[in-house]
Amino acid sequence: MTTLRQYLDSTACEEPLRDLIELIAYQAIPIREAFIENQSYAGTENVYGEEQAAMDTWADQHLIGVLGESGMVKAIASEEQEDIVLFPDAMGDYSVVMDPLDGSSLIQVNLAVGTIIGIYPGGNALKKGEELTAALYMLYGPLTVLTLTVGEGVCTFALNKEGIYVLMEKDIRMPEGKLYGTGGLKNEWPQEHMDFISLCEQLGGKIRYSGSFVADFHQILKYGGIYCYPALNGKPTGKLRLVYEANPIGFIAAQAGGAITDGRRNLLEVQPEKPDHRTPIYVGSRRMIDLVQSCMKSL
Numbered sequence: 001m002t003t004l005r006q007y008l009d010s011t012a013c014e015e016p017l018r019d020l021i022e023l024i025a026y027q028a029i030p031i032r033e034a035f036i037e038n039q040s041y042a043g044t045e046n047v048y049g050e051e052q053a054a055m056d057t058w059a060d061q062h063l064i065g066v067l068g069e070s071g072m073v074k075a076i077a078s079e080e081q082e083d084i085v086l087f088p089d090a091m092g093d094y095s096v097v098m099d100p101l102d103g104s105s106l107i108q109v110n111l112a113v114g115t116i117i118g119i120y121p122g123g124n125a126l127k128k129g130e131e132l133t134a135a136l137y138m139l140y141g142p143l144t145v146l147t148l149t150v151g152e153g154v155c156t157f158a159l160n161k162e163g164i165y166v167l168m169e170k171d172i173r174m175p176e177g178k179l180y181g182t183g184g185l186k187n188e189w190p191q192e193h194m195d196f197i198s199l200c201e202q203l204g205g206k207i208r209y210s211g212s213f214v215a216d217f218h219q220i221l222k223y224g225g226i227y228c229y230p231a232l233n234g235k236p237t238g239k240l241r242l243v244y245e246a247n248p249i250g251f252i253a254a255q256a257g258g259a260i261t262d263g264r265r266n267l268l269e270v271q272p273e274k275p276d277h278r279t280p281i282y283v284g285s286r287r288m289i290d291l292v293q294s295c296m297k298s299l
C-alpha cells in the first residue's frame with residue numbers, strides 16, 4: 001500500500017508543494033460531508049450568470065478559507081469569484097486555480113461531481129496551462145478518487161475507510177478509445193462540430209456524457225475517446241473556462257499521453273486574457289484530438 005504522502009515523497013516535488021497538494025486533496029472529506037446539507041440552490045448567481053448550487057458556494061468558501069489560513073498560497077482564482085483572491089502576506093509561493101464544485105447541476109440527482117485544482121509556482125494565477133506545476137481533481141463517486149499529476153505522469157488514489165488516500169494506479173496512459181460526449185444544444189452546434197460528431201458516429205463511437213466534466217473526463221482517461229464542449233452559434237467561446245477547467249484537466253490529459261485543443265490550437269499554450277476566459281474544449285486521446293483538429297482545419 002502506498003499512501004498519497006509516500007507517493008509525493010517519492011517525487012521531485014519540493015516539500016511545500018507536497019504539503020499543499022495533501023492539504024487540498026484531503027478537503028474531499030469535509031466537502032463530501034457537506035453534500036447532505038447543501039442539496040438545494042443558494043438563490044445566488046456567479047459571474048457567468050449561472051445559478052449557484054449551495055455546494056458551489058460552500059466548497060468555494062471552504063477551500064478559500066482553508067488555503068487562506070494555511071499561508072501556503074499567494075493567490076486563488078476560483079470559478080465562483082469575480083476577482084482573484086490575494087494573500088500577499090502568505091509565506092508560501094504558489095497560486096491555485098480552482099473549480100470548487102464541477103458538475104453542480106448533478107448534485108440533486110446524486111450523480112458524480114468533482115473539484116478541479118491547478119497549482120502554479122509564484123503569485124500569478126493567470127498563466128498558461130503548460131506552466132502548471134501540479135494539477136488534480138477529486139471525483140466524488142461511489143469512491144472518492146483523487147487523480148493527480150506533478151509532472152511525473154498521472155496517478156489515481158482512493159480514500160480508504162480510515163480516510164487515507166491509497167494509490168490505485170500509477171503511470172496512467174490514456175488509451176486510443178472511441179467514447180465521445182458533447183455539450184451544447186445540437187441546434188446551436190456550428191457545422192464543423194456537427195461534422196466531427198457525425199465522424200465519431202461513423203467510426204463506431206459510443207456516447208458518454210453526464211454533464212459533469214470531471215466525471216466525463218475521468219471515463220475518457222480510463223477508456224479513451226474525446227470529451228467536447230464546442231463553440232456554439234452565437235456563443236463562439238462555448239461554455240467552459242480555460243483557467244479553472246480546461247487547463248488543469250488538459251495538463252492531466254497531456255501527462256497521460258492525451259491532449260486538449262479548442263479545435264485549432266493546444267489550449268495549454270494559450271495565455272488567459274482574464275480569469276473567466278471561456279473556450280471551446282476538446283480533450284482526450286491523441287488520435288481523436290488529431291482528428292478533430294484536422295476536421296476543423298479543412299474548413
Ligand code: AHG
Nearest residue numbers: 101102103104105183184211212213
Ligand atoms: P460547473 O458545474 O462547474 O458550472 O460546470 C458545469 C460544466 C461541466 O461540468 C459540464 O461538462 C458542463 O458544464 C455541462 O453543461 P451542459 O449542461 O450545457 O451540458
Ligand code: MN
Nearest residue numbers: 099102103245
Ligand atoms: Mn465546472
Ligand code: MN
Nearest residue numbers: 079099101102
Ligand atoms: Mn463549478
